[in-house]
Each structure stands twice: as C-alpha cells, then as structure tokens.
Amino acid sequence: MRNLNEDNITEAVIARLADMPDNRLKGIFINLIQHLHAFARETGLTEEEWKKGIDFLTETGHRCTDIRHEFILLSDTLGLSQLVVAQNHQRSSNATEQTVFGPFYIPGAPVLPAHGADIANDAAGEPCFVSTTVKSTTGEPLAGVTIDVWQADAEGYYDVQDPDWSDENMSLRARFVTDESGTLTFRTVKPRHYPVPTDGTVGRMLEAMHRHPMRPAHIHFMAQKDGYDTLITHIFLDGDPYLDSDTVFGVRSTCIGQFSQHPAGTAPDGTGITVPFHTMTCELLLDPANGPNGARLASIG
Numbered sequence: 001m002r003n004l005n006e007d008n009i010t011e012a013v014i015a016r017l018a019d020m021p022d023n024r025l026k027g028i029f030i031n032l033i034q035h036l037h038a039f040a041r042e043t044g045l046t047e048e049e050w051k052k053g054i055d056f057l058t059e060t061g062h063r064c065t066d067i068r069h070e071f072i073l074l075s076d077t078l079g080l081s082q083l084v085v086a087q088n089h090q091r092s093s094n095a096t097e098q099t100v101f102g103p104f105y106i107p108g109a110p111v112l113p114a115h116g117a118d119i120a121n122d123a124a125g126e127p128c129f130v131s132t133t134v135k136s137t138t139g140e141p142l143a144g145v146t147i148d149v150w151q152a153d154a155e156g157y158y159d160v161q162d163p164d165w166s167d168e169n170m171s172l173r174a175r176f177v178t179d180e181s182g183t184l185t186f187r188t189v190k191p192r193h194y195p196v197p198t199d200g201t202v203g204r205m206l207e208a209m210h211r212h213p214m215r216p217a218h219i220h221f222m223a224q225k226d227g228y229d230t231l232i233t234h235i236f237l238d239g240d241p242y243l244d245s246d247t248v249f250g251v252r253s254t255c256i257g258q259f260s261q262h263p264a265g266t267a268p269d270g271t272g273i274t275v276p277f278h279t280m281t282c283e284l285l286l287d288p289a290n291g292p293n294g295a296r297l298a299s300i301g
C-alpha cells in the first residue's frame with residue numbers, strides 16, 4: 001500500500017491489525033489509532049507541536065523511577081485515572097467510593113498490630129488518632145481485612161520525596177489487619193494539603209494550563225479481603241480549601257472523614273498527651289466481589 005494520504009491512512013493502519021488473535025487488544029489498538037488520528041486532524045497538529053509532544057512524553061518517561069511515577073501523575077492530572085476508576089467500580093449506593101491510587105504508594109510497608117501503632121516514625125506534625133471500622137455493605141463488621149495506609153506529613157510531603165529516603169526508613173505508611181470487630185486504631189500526624197510534584201513535566205503542564213497543583217489533605221487506604229472488591233480510596237479532611245478543586249479529581253462525598261481537634265489531656269488510647277491532638281474516625285464499606293462491580297466486569301468478559 002503506497003501513496004497514502006491524510007484521508008486514507010487511518011484505514012490502512014487499522015488494516016494491518018487484521019491478523020491479531022486477541023480481539024480485546026485488537027479493539028483497543030483500533031480505538032487508539034482512530035482517536036489518535038482524529039486528534040491530529042481535529043487540532044490540525046503541526047510538525048513542531050508533534051515534536052513537542054514526543055519530547056514531553058520522552059521527558060516524562062525519563063522522570064520515572066521505582067518511586068517517582070510521573071506517568072501516573074500525568075494520567076491523574078488529566079482526569080484519566082479517575083475516569084478509569086469510575087467506569088470500573090460501579091459500587092452499591094452505600095459502599096465507600098473508589099478513588100485514584102496516586103503516585104505515592106510503595107509496596108512493602110511495615111506490618112503493624114491492629115491497635116496502638118504509631119506510624120509517624122518521628123515525622124513532625126500534630127498528633128492524630130485514627131479509628132477505622134471496615135464493614136460489608138450489609139453492615140457486617142469484617143475481620144481479617146488487610147489495610148494499607150499511606151499519607152503525607154504535616155508539611156505536605158511523602159517520605160519518598162526526601163532525597164535520603166530508603167525503604168528501610170518508611171514513615172507514615174503501614175499495613176494492618178482488622179481485628180474481630182473489623183476495626184483498627186493507630187496514631188499518626190494530621191495530614192496537610194499538598195502540591196503534587198511540580199519539578200517535572202506535569203508541573204510544567206499544570207503551569208501552562210494555569211492550574212494549581214494542590215490536593216486536599218487526606219489519608220490513603222487500600223482494603224483487601226477475599227470475596228470483596230478491593231477498595232482503594234482516600235479519607236479527606238473535612239473543610240480543606242482544596243476539596244472542590246483537587247488537581248487529580250479524586251474527591252468523593254462519601255470519603256470525607258470526621259476530624260476533630262482536642263485539647264491536651266488524655267488521648268483515645270488512654271495515654272496522657274501534653275499537646276493538642278486530633279481524632280479521625282471513618283468507616284470503610286466494602287462491596288462483595290459479586291456485587292455491581294463484579295457483575296459489570298463479567299459482562300465485559
């Protein structure tokens with residue numbers, strides 16, 4: 001096939017996929033090619049702009065490491081991550097809503113007891129005592145749920161953003177297993193709103209778009225138990241000024257936590273505390289694996 005032009009090249013490229021045996025993958029490629037070509041046509045993309053786009057993606061890739069996920073951040077800030085999450089997790093009306101995973105999760109967080117741990121590991125900030133109960137959507141407390149927790153510190157930074165960070169010195173990250181009553185309690189510091197990293201390609205993109213890079217304060221939770229749809233969510237700080245303009249579009253009304261401030265005195269764990277502190281309580285309600293989300297995935301099959 002020769003002498004292709006702007007009117008017939010899309011059809012010619014798609015024709016090359018005729019022998020693909022995987023129909024799902026073939027469909028994804030056909031859609032990708034159609035939309036990519038349509039994008040170039042509809043924008044009247046110039047060669048200079050195409051080159052800038054290639055350079056942008058190349059630099060984005062060069063920015064990525066095991067702990068710096070610039071492509072996830074790009075997906076998050078373009079709303080693609082939350083779109084994919086939303087279309088893959090149609091939940092029961094009372095289930096806790098799914099939100100973006102974000103770029104700061106690190107596997108291998110220390111496994112800590114369900115009650116009494118302090119995950120701050122000397123991170124500065126106002127003490128915050130968290131109590132979480134995990135239930136099914138029918139209200140049954142769920143024991144044995146593995147809960148990953150990760151959050152920024154009081155300055156708005158994750159531990160991995162420290163140049164001296166190593167996986168032997170994690171802070172504000174932990175993995176718990178809920179007790180017989182489906183609960184876990186731990187001590188941490190009150191999180192603060194923070195900017196996503198702006199020293200890479202995503203930062204330049206946000207600046208070009210005249211957008212702020214801020215995320216409202218939150219704690220990330222991931223809850224996993226056999227027979228239930230894994231829940232990846234955040235619990236946000238009520239009243240945060242960025243709740244309605246989260247730069248990664250992740251805020252859900254069902255994910256606002258109850259944070260309360262208390263004077264110095266006795267902490268929820270019964271210990272004396274000489275500084276003011278906060279408490280946060282939340283419930284995480286898990287959908288069964290054969291719930292709305294499971295049924296939908298089966299229908300795609």
Ligand SMILES: [Fe+2]
Nearest residue numbers: 102104152220
């Ligand atoms: Fe976060």
